[in-house]
Amino acid sequence: MQAWRVHENGEPGTAMRLEEVDRPVPGDGQVLLRVRAANINFPDALLCRGEYQVRPPLPFTPGVEICGETEDGRRVIANPALPYGGFAEYAVADAAALLAAPDVLDDAEAAALHIGYQTGWFGLHRRARLRAGETLLVHAAAGGVGSAAVQLGKAAGARVIGVVGGPEKAAVARELGCDLVVDRHGGDVVGAVKEATGGRGADVVYDPVGGEAFTRSAKCVAFEGRIVVVGFASGTIPAPALNHALVKNYSILGLHWGLYNAKDPAAVAACHAELTRLAAEGAVRPLISERVPLKDAADAVQRVADGRSTGRVAVVPEGASR
Known part of the structure; x- marks a missing residue:
């Protein structure tokens, strides 16, 4: 599969490399997800720079927020388990933390409804x-x-x-x-x-x-x-x-x-239920300003890092999004 990886910390535009790698193997309590859309967050830039509070071992794949598909076909929202982040064709995530993607949102919008x-x-x-x-x-x-x-x-x-x-x-x-x-x-x-x-x-x-x-x-x-x-x-x-x-x-x-994921996961689930309701009512809808193919992810992360974007920029692997 294709995945962006960081071997040395630096600015996203230069630190991220697109490589052919094996699919990640889920650990205990984890699931393999096909990435349908990965939303770019500022922490992705911090991860590349080595400035985030979480520092995964090198090399790692950034991408902390995705809409993915489980092996049994469920469309879910997840925070990938680093070092196997979302800027790839496949990622892994903790099974207990998966959230159902709202039907009223497309893949990029669903990915952006989370963090x-x-x-x-x-x-x-x-x-x-x-x-x-x-x-x-x-x-x-x-x-x-x-x-x-x-x-x-x-x-x-x-x-x-x-x-x-x-x-x-x-x-x-x-x-x-x-x-x-x-x-x-x-x-x-x-x-x-x-x-x-x-x-x-x-x-x-x-x-x-x-x-x-x-x-x-x-x-x-x-x-x-x-x-x-x-x-x-x-x-x-x-x-x-x-x-x-x-x-x-x-x-x-x-x-x-x-911290709520660790201290009060039930509150996270309750919040997601409320956000799903608001989305269904049309009260909220993530602003996706741009959808870019996987090959352009590094440049897109750099633009977000530099404050040159509006709303959310989503990375969509070819043929992944509905």
Whole structure:
């Protein structure tokens, strides 16, 4: 089979090599999956660089989120068990963690309903307790993680302000349903949020960016607001001034969705049931901006790593997707 593998850590565009390899052999409690679509996530770039919290042995195949097909023909969503990731024709995954792919979504959409939407749901509902009528500020609103949060925020009845970088991404954020879009390239994010909320600020901030985005968030979060820290796509991990959180009465909430798989897998399954319901009702639908063949995966991962994509980019092996 064909599989992209990383032999030495580096940028995805150069570190990933397309090779002919044997199909992986599932271990105890694992299943072999034919990859129907593999969604590209920012952690795939971090894996290539050797900067992710999980460091599989070299060589490994990146690709942490797929829609696959079991040997008995079931269409499922899975997080492949590294080092046998999803940018390949076949992957392996833990049998107990497989989730049914929603019938209303195609393979690329189903693959993208998992990590980003689970992260968004847990961040907004379990951690921040978002309520209908509140104002939600989403950074990188046109990206894969941000677009999921926008849709989930609207589904929850929140007013959503999206922050983006550039006019193309602003157009995407508007199409996703943002009530207000602020272009951070020349726009005053803090001023726009305060003006839109009558000076109150955002009740919940969803931040997968870190760096300057977090600094802006702290300046425009509301009294008793909640900042959900999802990741650091900017490459800069902020060092929050806790005295500021104290005097302004806001909360900083961390969200590492992967821990729920180990600590509370039943909550992951319940969340998937809720996401499946929302998808069936048309309240959420992953934004797939591009579907690329397996041979173009390395370039696609690099574009996601460089912030040159909108929504989700899916890798679809030839003849795999319905």
